[in-house]
Amino acid sequence: MEKLELYIPKLEELWFYQKMMSDPETMSYNDPWGGCIDYPDEVLPEWHANWVGQEPERFYAYIKRSSDGAWIGDVCFHYTPEKDWWDMGIVIYAPFRGKGYAVPALKLLLDHAFRDCGISRLHNDFETTRDAAWAIHRKVGFKEMGVEDGILQLMLTKEDYLNNNP
Numbered sequence: 001m002e003k004l005e006l007y008i009p010k011l012e013e014l015w016f017y018q019k020m021m022s023d024p025e026t027m028s029y030n031d032p033w034g035g036c037i038d039y040p041d042e043v044l045p046e047w048h049a050n051w052v053g054q055e056p057e058r059f060y061a062y063i064k065r066s067s068d069g070a071w072i073g074d075v076c077f078h079y080t081p082e083k084d085w086w087d088m089g090i091v092i093y094a095p096f097r098g099k100g101y102a103v104p105a106l107k108l109l110l111d112h113a114f115r116d117c118g119i120s121r122l123h124n125d126f127e128t129t130r131d132a133a134w135a136i137h138r139k140v141g142f143k144e145m146g147v148e149d150g151i152l153q154l155m156l157t158k159e160d161y162l163n164n165n166p
Contacts, residue, residue, distance in 0.1 A: 004104050006112060007064035007071070011048045014039075016062065016071050025094035029130065051076065056086075056117035063092070063105040072096040075109040077122060085123040085155070086113065102136045110140060111165075114158040121157045128152050141165075 009017070020026050021037040030037070039047065051060040060076040073092040080087050088109065092102055113119050124142065126133050128150055137154050141164055145153040 002101075003066040004072070004101065004108060005064050005066055006061040006075070006108050008052060008060075009048075009062050011045060013062075014044045014048060017074065018044075020074065020091060020093050023094060026091065028094075029126070029133075032127070056113075056119050059112065059117065061109075061112075063101065063108070065101075072101050073105060075105060077109070077113055077119070079119075080123070083123065085121045086119050088113070088122045088124050102132075103139050106136060106140050107165075110156070110161055114161050119158065121155055124154045125151050 018039050021039055024036055027036045051058050056079070058076070058078040061074065062071045063073045063075060064070070065072055071093070073090065073096065075088070075090045077086045077088040079085075090102065090106055090109065092105070110122070113122055122142075123145075124137060128134075128147055130152075134152060134154075137156075140156070141161055142154040142156045143160075145155050147153065
């Protein structure tokens, strides 16, 4: 497997974020909620300021392939105070899907969240029909919390992660 790393994008590098969010194949998972998401240039400075350099409250990074510097997707997390957990996300850009990048990318996010930022638990949720997403999360240790309205609720604690990844 090719080595991956997290890369914090500069404001002028958010063109890749815009490209992913406007790509119908990449955003097909979001079809029930409108599919592609438009991020015009004028909103990017505020978006960048809100997400970059805000750890442990919020974190955003590209997934970068070390061999050639290619950006293959992104990862993020943000604190959800009403639930007292951090919600996370991972998006692999469609041309890079199915190539074994998701699990190592997710592990990079988890290492950063739990080891570097010291957060206590990460939550994610998605439709029960997304078998590949569930398989990837299960491989890194997420546990099922239940299903609400067809949405699978998942959690991984810092303690469980570190016990299984010393």
